[in-house]
Amino acid sequence: MLACAALIGCGSEVVEQPHPQATTSGTSTEGWTTLIDTSWEIGGGSESYWCATKTFHEDLYINAFRPLGSTGTHHTLLLWSKGNQPDSETVCGPTLDESLLFASGVGTDDLVFPEGVALKIPAGTQLLLNLHLFNTTTAPLPGISGTLVKTLAPSEVKQEAEMIMPGANGISVPPNSPGSVQGDCTFPGDATLMSVWPHMHKYGTHMRVTHQMNTGEVPLHDASFSFTEQKNYPITPVPVLAGERIHFECSYMNTTSKTIGFGISSDDEMCFLGLYRYPKLASACQ
Template identity: 35%
Template sequence: MSLSKVVLLSTLLAGCGGDGGSSIDAAPGSIDSAAPDGWTSLLEGDWTLPAGQPDTYYCVYATVPRDMYIKAFRPMIPVGTHHTVLTLFSGASPADGTHLCNVGTNGQSMIYGSGVGTPDFVFPQGVGLHLKAGQRLILNLHLYNATDDTISGRSGTYIQEATASEIQNVAEIVLAGPTFTLQVPTGMSTQSGGCNISAITSQPIQVFSLSGHMHKTGTRVKSVITRGTQEIVLQDEPYNFEKQLFHMVDPPITLQPTDKLTTYCTYNNPGAPKRFGDGSDDEMCFSDLFYYPAQGANFTCSGL
């Protein structure tokens, strides 16, 4: 398997000369010529997987070269990309570049994620992200090759930049649901797990987008808030592993620190029982909450 390349790219400044930006090896501060019009490549990695290569992880590390405000994401998810997770990372090592890693190699706070078939994600007006010069990022790439041929690709994240005045509310994302307690028997079943919102925040938060994450046998996700004797259904949606979508919530839903969130995942499992795991043939069960203001929360919430 080839060592991936990494590049952190920002918008082209007026007057920049030379041939920077013409290839994947462009220096920070240049435009990747392969980026679609209006989009900037934030970070990305090249990879090659031999035929039948099982679940494999590479982590792309990069340092933000300047303050950046983000109003939209677009994933680079060629065939062979199971999902990506983009987190803020506080460590000084390893150096910027791409390294073999595992499913648990992530920073604390998640700012974006993509799965199979994920479309562009555009923040509501006034909402977005602020990356500060010198912050470090990890893009965890979950890769696999289920074909009989060697495949190569480039996985990563494009962004659309905003001005500071456009972003009044800085957002983050949390995945809430069962982890190592999850068991999926053969046949149809619904499994659940919870999250105390107090594990995320000590103040009210505004949820403006929702999704769910399961693997191949998942068919439906339901997210329910318990507030005293009241139950509030946040989402109750069919799930398709090949088309993982976020749903915008307008107006946003206010969650209180005293709330409890329960995620219900329905499965149609034709094979042997499954457990929680990162492999494509394992299973997961998460409600994905995009909210503001950002709390610096751990990006998984589980354990009710």
């Protein structure tokens, strides 16, 4: 576990549960190990970001992810680090890009891959844990957040998985009105899709995801979105051929008197779709 530090930021309103020391999405920890975690403390009525990095010295094959988070952890992003700096912990800013390999929010449950499928962390890799923290109380709030995993032995791995994160551009939701935006990811090679993770902010209301083929479309996910319960949605594995598309549409309800556009704040909006697939391909989308 890494050391703690105080964070200071701007206030925001988020619904949270009573404070535990640290919580996971399941009741049993059998078979789960800590991949990365960090201790933090955030001032009363504040919002901020906290980052920790960790370097792995042996190949690691991950078959399942589980979020670890105390109250005050709004969301957790686990990314491939782009730097070569020593492992550290520090106040930071938000990070969300194509280097993402696991994400969790309030209410995210376990993500378990099919038998023999694993995401590889090569020896020498440094991972970045990016935390978005909220404290809706008036007192300082300490916590522990991170990611737990289950792993496979190299001999048990039959397919190497990856996470990709296509997004949609052009978000502009008029004041006191609904709105939507659409995006696509055309697969550059044959792969099997096994999970979707919708990501919007607090004005997001619905996401619809379909598999687009020459013969028509097949719905993969069509459900309401809740900013306070951001889940991964495992699906029955779906073969997607090279040139076929995953199409997604994000819907919003703007309850403010200003136009809502793209941005990193919870008061702005996003439309991203986390997809887990195997095997690992040369590029995310065409």
